[in-house]
Amino acid sequence: MPIAFSQGFSPHPKISYASAAPTGVGSEAEYLEIGLQREVDPAELKVALDAALSPGLDVLEAVLAEPGGGSLADRIDASHWRLELPGVEPAVAAEAVAAFLAAPEVLVERMTKQGRRSFDARAAVFRCAMTDEPDLPSGAVAVPCAIIDLVVRQVIPAVRPDDVLSGLRVVAGLEPPVPPRVTRLAQGTLTAQGEIVDPLDADHVGASASESASR
Amino acid sequence: MSVSSVFPQLEQLLPRVSKPIQYVGGELGAVVKDWDDTTVRWALMYPDAYEVGLPNQGVQILYEVLNEQEDVLAERTYSVWPDLEALMKENGVPQFTVDAHRPVKAFDVFGLSFATELGYTNMLSALDLAGIPMESADRDVTHPIVLAGGHASFNPEPIADFIDAAVLGDGEEAVLEITGIIRDWKAEGCPGGRDEILLRLARTESIYVPRFYDVDYLPDGRIQRVVPNRPDVPFRVAKRTTMDLDAWPYPKKPLVPLAETVHERYAVEIFRGCTRGCRFCQAGMITRPVRERSITTVGQMVKEGLEFSGYSEVGLLSLSSADHSEIGDMCSGLAEQYADTNVSLSLPSTRVDAFNIDLAQELSRNGRRTGLTFAPEGGSERIRKVINKMVTKEDLIRTVVTAYTNGWRQVKLYFMCGLPSETDEDVLEIAEMAHEVIRAGRAAAGTKDIRCTVSIGGFVPKPHTPFQWAPMERPEVIDARLKMLKNAINSDRSLGRAIGYRYHDGEPSLIEGLLSRGDRRVGKVIRRVWEKGGRFDGWSEHFSYSRWVEASTEVLPEFGVDLDWFTTREREELEVLPWDHLDSGLDKDWLWQDWQDSMSEYEQDDCRWTPCFDCGVCPSMDTEIQIGPTGKKLLPLTPVTNLRVPA
Ligand code: B12
Ligand code: SF4
Numbered sequence: 061m062p063i064a065f066s067q068g069f070s071p072h073p074k075i076s077y078a079s080a081a082p083t084g085v086g087s088e089a090e091y092l093e094i095g096l097q098r099e100v101d102p103a104e105l106k107v108a109l110d111a112a113l114s115p116g117l118d119v120l121e122a123v124l125a126e127p128g129g130g131s132l133a134d135r136i137d138a139s140h141w142r143l144e145l146p147g148v149e150p151a152v153a154a155e156a157v158a159a160f161l162a163a164p165e166v167l168v169e170r171m172t173k174q175g176r177r178s179f180d181a182r183a184a185v186f187r188c189a190m191t192d193e194p195d196l197p198s199g200a201v202a203v204p205c206a207i208i209d210l211v212v213r214q215v216i217p218a219v220r221p222d223d224v225l226s227g228l229r230v231v232a233g234l235e236p237p238v239p240p241r242v243t244r245l246a247q248g249t250l251t252a253q254g255e256i257v258d259p260l261d262a263d264h265v266g267a268s269a270s271e272s273a274s275r
Numbered sequence: 276m277s278v279s280s281v282f283p284q285l286e287q288l289l290p291r292v293s294k295p296i297q298y299v300g301g302e303l304g305a306v307v308k309d310w311d312d313t314t315v316r317w318a319l320m321y322p323d324a325y326e327v328g329l330p331n332q333g334v335q336i337l338y339e340v341l342n343e344q345e346d347v348l349a350e351r352t353y354s355v356w357p358d359l360e361a362l363m364k365e366n367g368v369p370q371f372t373v374d375a376h377r378p379v380k381a382f383d384v385f386g387l388s389f390a391t392e393l394g395y396t397n398m399l400s401a402l403d404l405a406g407i408p409m410e411s412a413d414r415d416v417t418h419p420i421v422l423a424g425g426h427a428s429f430n431p432e433p434i435a436d437f438i439d440a441a442v443l444g445d446g447e448e449a450v451l452e453i454t455g456i457i458r459d460w461k462a463e464g465c466p467g468g469r470d471e472i473l474l475r476l477a478r479t480e481s482i483y484v485p486r487f488y489d490v491d492y493l494p495d496g497r498i499q500r501v502v503p504n505r506p507d508v509p510f511r512v513a514k515r516t517t518m519d520l521d522a523w524p525y526p527k528k529p530l531v532p533l534a535e536t537v538h539e540r541y542a543v544e545i546f547r548g549c550t551r552g553c554r555f556c557q558a559g560m561i562t563r564p565v566r567e568r569s570i571t572t573v574g575q576m577v578k579e580g581l582e583f584s585g586y587s588e589v590g591l592l593s594l595s596s597a598d599h600s601e602i603g604d605m606c607s608g609l610a611e612q613y614a615d616t617n618v619s620l621s622l623p624s625t626r627v628d629a630f631n632i633d634l635a636q637e638l639s640r641n642g643r644r645t646g647l648t649f650a651p652e653g654g655s656e657r658i659r660k661v662i663n664k665m666v667t668k669e670d671l672i673r674t675v676v677t678a679y680t681n682g683w684r685q686v687k688l689y690f691m692c693g694l695p696s697e698t699d700e701d702v703l704e705i706a707e708m709a710h711e712v713i714r715a716g717r718a719a720a721g722t723k724d725i726r727c728t729v730s731i732g733g734f735v736p737k738p739h740t741p742f743q744w745a746p747m748e749r750p751e752v753i754d755a756r757l758k759m760l761k762n763a764i765n766s767d768r769s770l771g772r773a774i775g776y777r778y779h780d781g782e783p784s785l786i787e788g789l790l791s792r793g794d795r796r797v798g799k800v801i802r803r804v805w806e807k808g809g810r811f812d813g814w815s816e817h818f819s820y821s822r823w824v825e826a827s828t829e830v831l832p833e834f835g836v837d838l839d840w841f842t843t844r845e846r847e848e849l850e851v852l853p854w855d856h857l858d859s860g861l862d863k864d865w866l867w868q869d870w871q872d873s874m875s876e877y878e879q880d881d882c883r884w885t886p887c888f889d890c891g892v893c894p895s896m897d898t899e900i901q902i903g904p905t906g907k908k909l910l911p912l913t914p915v916t917n918l919r920v921p922a
Contacts, residue, residue: 114301
């Protein structure tokens with residue numbers, strides 16, 4: 061694929077990731093922008109990238125960015141997560157979640173590039189609820205296993221699922237016996253109704269138009 | 276019986292360790308096959324961290340050669356860092372392959388590639404984690420055959436207790452032959468158990484099975500003899516040589532890692548072997564004769580390797596790349612083909628002459644100028660005669676100055692310290708040379724803005740070289756000389772400022788010396804060091820000199836020898852060396868003569884350009900020099916537009 065490169069002594073491919081998931085969590089919804097030297101059929105790009113990527117890294121869709129549509133980063137302000145807590149009784153987790161939601165502020169700590177920082181993990185949380193959906197995105201089987209559904213707004217500093225888990229520890233002493241398994245289910249623009257709009261939606265109309273034009 | 280992945284258990288541990296991505300596999304080029312569809316299964320290990328091990332050519336080649344066989348499965352495994360090691364032990368997760376995360380213990384062969392002896396303790400960690408008994412004698416028919424390869428296996432005696440077998444030399448054909456032997460034995464229902472399969476391997480006369488050889492010692496600690504303990508194995512085991520490299524154009528599908536590694540490039544060996552005859556260089560001695568890959572095969576490999584991998588860097592590897600008979604056309608041809616792309620080409624070369632600069636000039640056509648490195652290795656002309664690195668001081672300075680006048684602003688110079696017969700003066704001459712290089716360089720380039728870096732490491736005498744008899748210098752002496760050199764470089768402040776200085780301490784070299792010329796008794800030291808926590812000995816932050824000294828002091832006196840005995844002691848002509856029964860093709864009398872010549876500062880020419888000087892390799896291994904030129908040129912490719920950088 062004719063990837064564009066930055067200028068300079070050691071050119072880098074022009075790729076930018078919008079709010080990439082942290083190390084150690086799964087994701088069904090990562091978005092990135094790729095600069096190309098010339099227009100290519102997005103369907104072709106999708107197939108070519110998918111072939112080169114590792115098993116488990118699947119390219120689901122590619123669209124042409126519409127001029128003036130704004131960058132991906134502008135279209136993402138919230139993320140939907142699924143948190144599986146193997147070895148934790150759902151009732152115990154539910155209590156912790158209730159305590160978390162009841163608190164006006166939950167201070168947690170994390171190491172950042174600037175050193176150890178303390179910040180509020182509560183305000184950014186739009187939704188945090190127990191779910192009994194049987195489909196575990198990670199495919200893990202463990203009994204018991206509490207499952208939390210979480211929607212977090214994008215703020216600075218970012219509040220990540222592990223910060224919310226730290227929050228559950230802070231407010232209710234919740235200590236999962238094994239590392240929880242976290243999966244991002246979606247990200248995009250959060251509507252007033254609490255739905256997340258796919259950031260590629262804005263390009264969909266134009267994309268199909270340009271696709272047929274190139275054929 | 277199928278073997279399941281340990282990934283579910285491993286995954287639980289990954290959030291708790293550093294750089295977890297190195298353990299997940301999934302690289303471009305990786306192969307995962309169904310366990311049950313295959314009959315012979317190899318786990319290949321580079322016993323160092325993933326970031327060092329993944330780019331290793333040897334493992335990549337064997338991985339591909341093996342996986343091309345339909346009924347063979349080959350997977351890779353690397354050393355896990357101590358943080359994961361501790362968690363794996365605590366949670367009962369075994370040493371695993373990164374491809375399909377299968378336990379190493381389930382494979383038929385566990386093949387380790389030893390480019391350096393410093394990986395020995397890591398082998399013990401891997402065996403321990405894998406649940407494979409540490410010593411060969413304790414294994415049964417259910418355990419993999421632990422097989423060592425790579426340069427260090429030319430003296431595997433220090434690890435003789437831990438391995439079942441070793442292959443000396445090139446691996447491409449060896450792994451296929453071993454596969455065939457195991458395939459037949461398994462098809463017959465594994466008759467005779469472990470002893471029988473090892474015997475079948477030993478009977479090839481080119482696979483060394485230590486358990487079939489006994490070592491007797493003299494009262495003074497020297498070896499009396501090494502002899503087979505059964506009638507049906509050979510007295511000496513010969514090395515392998517892959518001839519006609521054009522027939523083995525590997526790797527074709529270079530691995531592209533997800534994690535960061537030390538080299539992210541497509542490396543093509545443009546030839547194997549080297550007959551320049553540097554007396555310290557084990558690689559040059561044990562890989563004879565020179566076998567070139569032709570310009571057209573190299574061109575084809577580069578094209579296909581880049582298309583497959585998307586790498587933007589190509590390394591043209593060999594022991595002395597500028598010596599390829601078609602190197603000029605190769606460099607200009609490749610530079611031409613990739614001129615408008617973001618592909619950069621590099622040529623590691625140790626030659627100290629203007630030709631080297633011409634080639635570098637050619638390769639930097641598209642504006643990317645990599646550093647220039649010269650390796651005079653010895654500081655004085657006298658010591659360069661001792662090591663057979665033929666270059667005069669004048670030539671050296673002229674060459675470096677030419678580099679500056681051609682626009683290079685930075686050159687690196689490589690040296691060794693502790694060479695046989697070396698004195699303080701030999702080392703101090705490095706400072707003089709560096710001063711002269713800067714002085715002449717400033718004058719010629721008309722600018723003060725030039726630099727050179729002096730890198731210096733400790734000399735380690737290696738088996739199968741003319742210096743195999745040489746005494747090592749004591750670490751204190753090395754360190755004192757290194758300090759003296761530093762002061763001498765800085766004695767002139769203006770010149771000293773333009774000279775960078777990098778050095779390796781003497782202590783790690785001494786231990787490398789113990790491991791490279793050690794015998795079976797040294798195995799006990801390795802085990803002791805490992806028990807005391809020794810791991811990753813090639814990493815200065817993990818290496819502990821005192822641990823090695825303590826272990827040697829605990830273990831060796833029982834045998835009437837000590838650390839000095841193995842390292843700083845000069846050997847005599849008739850002493851039986853631990854590797855005498857392992858045949859690199861080099862005639863021991865020739866090596867001894869070359870050692871004597873070295874001490875009388877007598878130089879030896881290269882048999883590519885002068886008549887054969889009877890080192891012994893070609894007749895005893897039935898090989899011959901294979902060099903060009905083929906007379907062919909690299910044709911312009913259809914432009915490689917995919918990789919073009921916009922103007
Ligand atoms: C690239 C390179 C590096 C890279 C390595 C990247 C990597 N992971 O491979 C870097 C820069 C990291 C490196 C570091 C070092 N290197 Co280095 N390196 C080389 C170089 C230039 C090429 C190696 C290569 O790819 N060869 C080609 C492959 C195909 O050959 P091969 O690995 O030997 O494999 C063949 C056989 O040995 C055999 N085989 C190998 N493994 C196995 C396993 C089994 C089971 C079997 C059956 C067969 C088998 O089959 C293969 C195919 O025929 C060589 C010089 C050279 N041109 O050989 C030096 C060289 C190998 N390095 C050397 C040294 C000393 C080192 C260091 C110890 C330096 C230091 N003091 O720090 C470190 C050690 C690093 C480590 N911890 O392992 C020396 C080895 C000395 C010796 N024994 O003769 C060499 C020969 C350079 C020299 N002339 O001194 N090195
Ligand atoms: S036997 Fe002769 S031709 Fe062959 S490598 Fe030795 S010196 Fe060179």
